[in-house]
Amino acid sequence: MTATNETVHGRIETARTELTPMQVATGLLFAAAIAFALLFLQEPLAHDAMHNFRHGAGIVCH
Amino acid sequence: MLVDYLQRGVLAGVVAGLAYGLYVAFVANPLTEYVHDAGHSHGHGAGDHSHAQEGTEHVVSETTTALVSVGSGVLWAILLGGLFAVALYLFEPALPGRDGLESYVLAGAGFLTVSATPWLVVPPAAPGADHLYGIDARIGIYVGLVGLGAAVSAAAILAYGRAAPRHPALGALAAAVPIVATVVVLPAVTPTVVTQPDVASELVTAYQALAALSQAAIWVLIAGAFNRLRRRADPAVNAVDTDADSHDQLTASP
Numbered sequence: 001m002t003a004t005n006e007t008v009h010g011r012i013e014t015a016r017t018e019l020t021p022m023q024v025a026t027g028l029l030f031a032a033a034i035a036f037a038l039l040f041l042q043e044p045l046a047h048d049a050m051h052n053f054r055h056g057a058g059i060v061c062h
Numbered sequence: 063m064l065v066d067y068l069q070r071g072v073l074a075g076v077v078a079g080l081a082y083g084l085y086v087a088f089v090a091n092p093l094t095e096y097v098h099d100a101g102h103s104h105g106h107g108a109g110d111h112s113h114a115q116e117g118t119e120h121v122v123s124e125t126t127t128a129l130v131s132v133g134s135g136v137l138w139a140i141l142l143g144g145l146f147a148v149a150l151y152l153f154e155p156a157l158p159g160r161d162g163l164e165s166y167v168l169a170g171a172g173f174l175t176v177s178a179t180p181w182l183v184v185p186p187a188a189p190g191a192d193h194l195y196g197i198d199a200r201i202g203i204y205v206g207l208v209g210l211g212a213a214v215s216a217a218a219i220l221a222y223g224r225a226a227p228r229h230p231a232l233g234a235l236a237a238a239v240p241i242v243a244t245v246v247v248l249p250a251v252t253p254t255v256v257t258q259p260d261v262a263s264e265l266v267t268a269y270q271a272l273a274a275l276s277q278a279a280i281w282v283l284i285a286g287a288f289n290r291l292r293r294r295a296d297p298a299v300n301a302v303d304t305d306a307d308s309h310d311q312l313t314a315s316p
Contacts, residue, residue, distance in 0.1 A: 007155050015064045015151070027068075034141050038134055040201055048121040049130035051189075056090030056131070057138060058177060058186025058273035060200045 067151040068144060070295070074287035075143020078280045079136035085276050086135035091128045094189060097269065101190030101260035143284045146172055150288070158222050158233070162289035169285035171215035174241065177277045179211030180204045182248040186273035187256045188266055194255040203255075214244050 015024075039059050041047065047054075054060075120127065150157075150168050157164035184204050187193070193200065217240040226233025258266045 008153055011152050011155060018064060031141065031144060034137060038138055038141065042197060044121045049126055050134045051127050051131065052091045052094040053086055053131035053134040053138070055094045055187065055189055056086055056273060057135070057277060058181060058270070060184055060197065060204045 064148070064151050066295070067147040069147075070288050070291040071143045071145075071147020071150070071284070072140055073143070073291055074146070074284045075140035076136075077287040078143060078283035079139030081283055082139045082276065082280050083132045083136040085279075087128070087132045089272065090135075090276070091131055093269065093272070095124065097261055097265060098189040100265075101188075139280050139284070142172065142176070142280060143288075146281075146284050146288065156223070157219065158226060162285075162292075165285040165289050166282070167219070169281035171212075171219065173278050173281045174215050175208055175211035177274070179214060179244065179248075180207040181270075181274070182245065183207055183252045183255065185256055186270045188258055188261050188269040190260045191256050191258045194253060200255070210244070214240050 037046070038050070039054075041050075122130075146168065149172070150165060153168065154164060157167050159167050180203075184200055184207070195203070218237040221236035221239060222233040224233075225236035261269075
């Protein structure tokens with residue numbers, strides 16, 4: 001087993017060498033955008049269209 | 063390597079998403095519409111502030127709501143799959159279990175973090191519920207409790223790691239302590255923020271149970287599909303991928 005693969009710290013280091021900060025920021029922003037649209041967007045049109053999903057999934061709705 | 067994980071996680075999310083999409087289409091959609099209409103037919107006067115949006119006509123048609131809800135369900139599982147993959151990549155060395163069991167441990171932690179802990183204060187509400195707080199406050203509470211859920215999951219996993227070397231049962235007991243403490247204490251110290259005067263309590267119970275079971279099912283499906291994809295990829299990338307290496311080691315060592 002390689003040492004870098006053994007610990008949480010090692011995993012973070014591996015990711016740091018494999019990815020640029022720009023890629024990490026892009027991924028995080030993308031995930032945040034999806035999460036926001038699905039969970040928190042209260043604009044009436046969006047809210048009403050996703051109404052059944054939010055209730056069914058137990059997400060805070062209105 | 064992280065990209066491999068993410069790829070499998072998103073694929074696993076698609077698998078879970080298709081199943082959850084069917085669930086939304088055939089269970090959540092009709093049930094939510096039914097509860098919505100049942101709540102309408104009687105007792106409209108009380109709690110009009112919280113009904114403000116629901117009491118009025120739909121902004122979009124029921125068909126649109128049904129279709130977008132199914133799509134949102136699929137996207138939701140994909141999002142969870144992606145988050146699961148990144149978390150597994152980062153925390154895999156710290157998770158107990160081997161041969162894929164660690165995926166299910168993480169799935170359990172994910173369910174505890176994203177759904178179960180926030181529900182202790184803000185339970186899944188059927189349509190027509192009366193809320194103690196406004197939507198902004200509840201979103202804030204929910205997000206804060208996701209953080210608490212993550213802390214509780216981490217505490218449980220760390221406690222297991224401490225106690226398990228002495229005896230596995232002791233480890234399980236130690237892991238249960240932070241979880242049970244949260245489940246007992248949190249609802250006791252927080253006010254009841256959701257009441258459903260318009261809907262029969264049995265229906266509310268069924269609705270909440272369905273929400274809980276369906277969310278748990280998403281996590282189990284993600285972990286299961288992820289493990290399957292990983293096993294299928296392992297022989298192909300043999301020894302090239304460090305990930306495959308560590309997995310082989312795990313299966314080989316007793």
